[in-house]
Amino acid sequence: MDLTRKPYKYYSFYDLETSGMNPAFDQILQFAAIRTDLNFNEIERHEFKIKLREDVIPHAGALIVNRLDVSYLLKGTNEYEATKKMHSILSSEDTINLGYNTISFDDEFMRFTYDRNLLNPYSNQNNLSNCARMDIMPITILYFLYEKNTMKWPVVNNKPSLRLEYLNSFNDLAQGMAHDALVDVEATIELAKLLRKENEEMWSYLCKGFDKNTDLQRLNNLEHIELSDGSSYSKGLFIRNKFGYKNNCISQCIKIAEDNKLNKTFWLRLDTKIFDSINEKRIFSELKKSTVSRKTGVPDFILPMSEKYNVSSSKKKELFSINEKWIQSNPQYLHELSEYFLSIEYEDRDFDLDASLYPKGAFHFDEGKKKVCNDFHEITDLNKKANFVENIQYDDVKAKATRLLGRNYYNHLSSTLKKEFDMYIQSTKEDVHIDASGKKRNTIEDALNETRSKLEDISNLDNQQVEILKSFEKYLLSK
DNA sequence: GAACAAAT
Numbered sequence: 001m002d003l004t005r006k007p008y009k010y011y012s013f014y015d016l017e018t019s020g021m022n023p024a025f026d027q028i029l030q031f032a033a034i035r036t037d038l039n040f041n042e043i044e045r046h047e048f049k050i051k052l053r054e055d056v057i058p059h060a061g062a063l064i065v066n067r068l069d070v071s072y073l074l075k076g077t078n079e080y081e082a083t084k085k086m087h088s089i090l091s092s093e094d095t096i097n098l099g100y101n102t103i104s105f106d107d108e109f110m111r112f113t114y115d116r117n118l119l120n121p122y123s124n125q126n127n128l129s130n131c132a133r134m135d136i137m138p139i140t141i142l143y144f145l146y147e148k149n150t151m152k153w154p155v156v157n158n159k160p161s162l163r164l165e166y167l168n169s170f171n172d173l174a175q176g177m178a179h180d181a182l183v184d185v186e187a188t189i190e191l192a193k194l195l196r197k198e199n200e201e202m203w204s205y206l207c208k209g210f211d212k213n214t215d216l217q218r219l220n221n222l223e224h225i226e227l228s229d230g231s232s233y234s235k236g237l238f239i240r241n242k243f244g245y246k247n248n249c250i251s252q253c254i255k256i257a258e259d260n261k262l263n264k265t266f267w268l269r270l271d272t273k274i275f276d277s278i279n280e281k282r283i284f285s286e287l288k289k290s291t292v293s294r295k296t297g298v299p300d301f302i303l304p305m306s307e308k309y310n311v312s313s314s315k316k317k318e319l320f321s322i323n324e325k326w327i328q329s330n331p332q333y334l335h336e337l338s339e340y341f342l343s344i345e346y347e348d349r350d351f352d353l354d355a356s357l358y359p360k361g362a363f364h365f366d367e368g369k370k371k372v373c374n375d376f377h378e379i380t381d382l383n384k385k386a387n388f389v390e391n392i393q394y395d396d397v398k399a400k401a402t403r404l405l406g407r408n409y410y411n412h413l414s415s416t417l418k419k420e421f422d423m424y425i426q427s428t429k430e431d432v433h434i435d436a437s438g439k440k441r442n443t444i445e446d447a448l449n450e451t452r453s454k455l456e457d458i459s460n461l462d463n464q465q466v467e468i469l470k471s472f473e474k475y476l477l478s479k
Numbered sequence: 480g481a482a483c484a485a486a487t
Contacts, residue, residue, distance in 0.1 A: 018487050026487075062487040105486040137485070163485065179487080244483045 009094040015184040017066035019058035023112040024355035025441040027056045032181035051076040057442040060451040070475045080408040083117040091123040098134040100164045118373040120364040134210045150198040160245045212297030227331035236302040252320040257338040266341040270323040271316040355435035382412040
């Protein structure tokens with residue numbers, strides 16, 4: 001552990017309501033945060049909505065969940081101003097930023113939002129202001145497995161579920177409509193209180209798992225299995241809700257590779273199927289399918305393979321021991337698998353500028369570009385801002401800045417930049433925009449189809465949701 | 480190829 005690091009003093013619990021699931025093409029519509037001390041005593045709270053951008057077409061499914069009426073979203077703070085506010089809240093000194101499933105959803109959304117607004121995408125987790133991140137959801141899974149008395153565990157349609165909405169309603173965590181950003185934040189804080197109170201030692205152990213060095217150290221302490229050729233591999237219990245509640249969210253794995261550059265490890269699940277009975281031709285592809293990757297310091301937790309923690313069924317335990325023997329006498333497959341995962345090259349797609357965060361790298365890793373971004377924020381006069389953008393020397397920064405200005409201060413653009421922004425708006429209507437994984441930007445036509453198909457069967461909707469869809473349909477037709 | 484979970 002890094003002992004020179006300053007201690008954290010605060011939590012900022014936060015939650016986003018958005019126009020959809022895609023962080024590159026959707027936008028934040030509502031933001032809520034409550035800042036507390038480390039004993040969960042509230043210090044301050046923030047809540048605001050963000051004006052719907054002209055170039056964002058919300059998903060009907062999102063509006064059903066967050067119950068935000070489009071007509072209401074057409075007023076309010078623009079994305080750029082709101083993003084600067086969120087940025088100042090979530091990059092406060094000595095603070096851990098967290099929420100429910102924030103690491104794989106909200107944090108990701110924030111990064112793209114920061115990026116298209118020329119702010120450092122990693123602001124929520126940086127050494128400069130000593131902030132870090134955590135996530136209550138993976139912690140909750142471990143309490144669900146090992147501390148059953150913590151609370152009532154929701155069962156919905158005969159299946160366990162750890163959705164925040166259900167945890168809240170089964171345990172009366174917070175009042176108000178679920179999926180309101182502030183209600184969800186309050187529920188998450190109450191949940192965190194319950195977890196810590198039930199077992200403080202476990203709470204503290206799990207919190208430290210979000211520290212990269214601690215996590216690495218724990219991985220290094222795992223027991224090994226020895227293969228017939230003398231090589232050895234760590235084994236551990238991989239906890240991830242994606243493995244399914246019928247498997248107790250657990251999988252018995254061995255670590256087959258570490259990619260230190262990408263900060264990732266790869267784990268072969270030894271309890272999915274019997275490898276010995278798969279023929280020579282198909283074995284490698286089956287091994288690949290049974291491999292999962294994990295980002296260091298971003299639990300999904302890995303626990304030592306002890307009887308105490310291994311809540312796998314006896315059938316799964318048997319599968320593991322059969323496969324363990326097979327792998328011990330077939331070491332060549334593991335070496336081949338390890339090599340394969342360390343040499344994966346990601347497809348180079350022609351994706352839209354709004355999705356360029358990972359593949360092209362953030363501006364804030366380049367000193368020159370970083371300075372341009374900072375200078376841009378410093379200028380308060382909007383006409384001067386527009387003039388500054390016109391003269392930016394880096395093409396990629398200029399293109400992003402142009403979209404930023406067009407989205408938030410269109411009237412201040414010069415005619416050249418207006419023309420460029422108009423072309424972008426046109427292309428959102430005429431061309432297919434994809435992100436780095438090939439997912440599409442939403443279009444008016446797709447949104448209309450989604451809305452109408454939802455309105456065809458309203459048996460699962462209440463009146464408010466139906467009204468929201470109807471006014472959304474009108475809005476789409478008027479665009 | 481669907482299902483596995485959770486987030487909108």
